[in-house]
Amino acid sequence: MRIEDISKLDIKLLIAFVTIMEEGSVSRAAERLNLTQPALSKSLQRLRDLFNDALFTRQAYGLSPTSRASELHQQVKPILRSLTELMEPASLDIHNLNRRFRLAVSDCELESFIEPLLDYLHVEAPNTLMSISTWSESSFDGILNGIVDIGISPLVTTPGHIRTKLVGHTEGCIILSAQHPLFDNETLSLKELISHKFATHHIKHHNNDYYFYNTLDKLQQQGYNLEPALETESLMVAMKAVKRGMAFLVSRSVGELFRTVMNDKGSRVKIFPLPKEVSEIAPYEERHPIQICWHERNNNDLAHRWFREKVIQLMRETPWITPP
Known part of the structure; x- marks a missing residue:
């Protein structure tokens, strides 16, 4: 015919x-x-x-x-x-779903949901696979090109055809070990903090839009010298720096992880809130918005929607993220 x-x-x-x-x-x-x-x-x-x-x-x-x-x-x-x-209405068999989800997310956000997500997938979706890379300035290209399924970051703006959803807000903190001169303080002032070396979990060259660096720029305009002695995306490197007496500025979720791991290894570690000079000038009072993003092509994909909504749910259930 x-x-x-x-x-x-x-x-x-x-x-x-x-x-x-x-x-x-x-x-x-x-x-x-x-x-x-x-x-x-x-x-x-x-x-x-x-x-x-x-x-x-x-x-x-x-x-x-x-x-x-x-x-x-x-x-x-x-x-x-x-x-x-x-x-017939489309349905999703989660238990038998055989699909790999590729995420781009920094350790600060990953720490808030990865453990409960792994537990959930092990029981409810045992055939689901994941690939996790660190969020970077090239991650948007990965989403646009189909290399990345989901991105999670303190985003400011996104390119066209990329959808976003506010997951919630997260706070920062300061980690000190017993080797730091200010370890026995009850609180930390900004002047005291910058009188000693400190490290950050961001690299300015790769993260020009991060709220953290916007805050640093404003404080430097007020005369505070806030040049980190160490910028690193490696938590192993940061752990070594803290152990040797350097302060570490990071999200509260990673701070709690640091305290648990380092205390278990015999290193005394304390968590301090950010100095009031920082919280008063920082956007959202130092409560960084965390966004999840994905390409428009995946918006109505049942499996993709299930996975990203599960990630959002688990992130909002953690004590480190305040839902919007």
């Missing part, structure tokens, strides 16, 4: 054909389809013209299908069954 012939094939004709086959009568088929008998007879004639076959012959007990009609019936039934499935 040529393509121009296929374009003449109305789905309603196929439904009419199968119904006549099942009922063995035009009148009964018309009643079942809530049509008039003349209307269904016209459809039958169109089918005969289309397939160049009588399709049915009259017998004393009703209509008898021709050999061609019997062949067509076996071909048409799976087509209609497929069309029925096509019209």
Whole structure:
């Protein structure tokens, strides 16, 4: 059959054909389809013209299908069954889902949800896979090119075709070990903090839009010298620096992780809130907004929606993120 012939094939004709086959009568088929008998007879004639076959012959007990009609019936039934499935609401079998989700997220945000997410996937979606990379200035390109499925970061603006959703806000803190001169203080002032070396969990060259560096720039304009002695995205490097007496500015979730790990290793570590000079000038009072982003193409993807909503749920359940 040529393509121009296929374009003449109305789905309603196929439904009419199968119904006549099942009922063995035009009148009964018309009643079942809530049509008039003349209307269904016209459809039958169109089918005969289309397939160049009588399709049915009259017998004393009703209509008898021709050999061609019997062949067509076996071909048409799976087509209609497929069309029925096509019209049914899409569903997602999470337990048997076999798909890899690729995330770009910094350790500060990752720490807030990765453990409960791994536990959940192990039980509820055992065939789900993940690839996790560190969020960077190239992550937007990864989302646009389909290399990254989900990005999580303190975003300011996003390129076109990328959707975002505010997960919540997170706070910063300062970590000191017993080797730091200010370890025994009850609180820290900004003047005291910058009188000693400190490290940050951001690299300015790669994170020009981060709220942290916007805050540093404002404080430097007030005469505070806030040049970090160490910028690193490696928590292992930061841990070594803290152990040797350097202060570390990081998110509260990573701060708690530091305290747990380093205390377990025999190093005394304390967490301090940010000095009031910082919180008073920082955007959102040093409560950084955390956004999750994805490409428009994945917005209505059932599996993608399930996964990103699960990540949002787990992040909002953590004590380190305040929901919006």
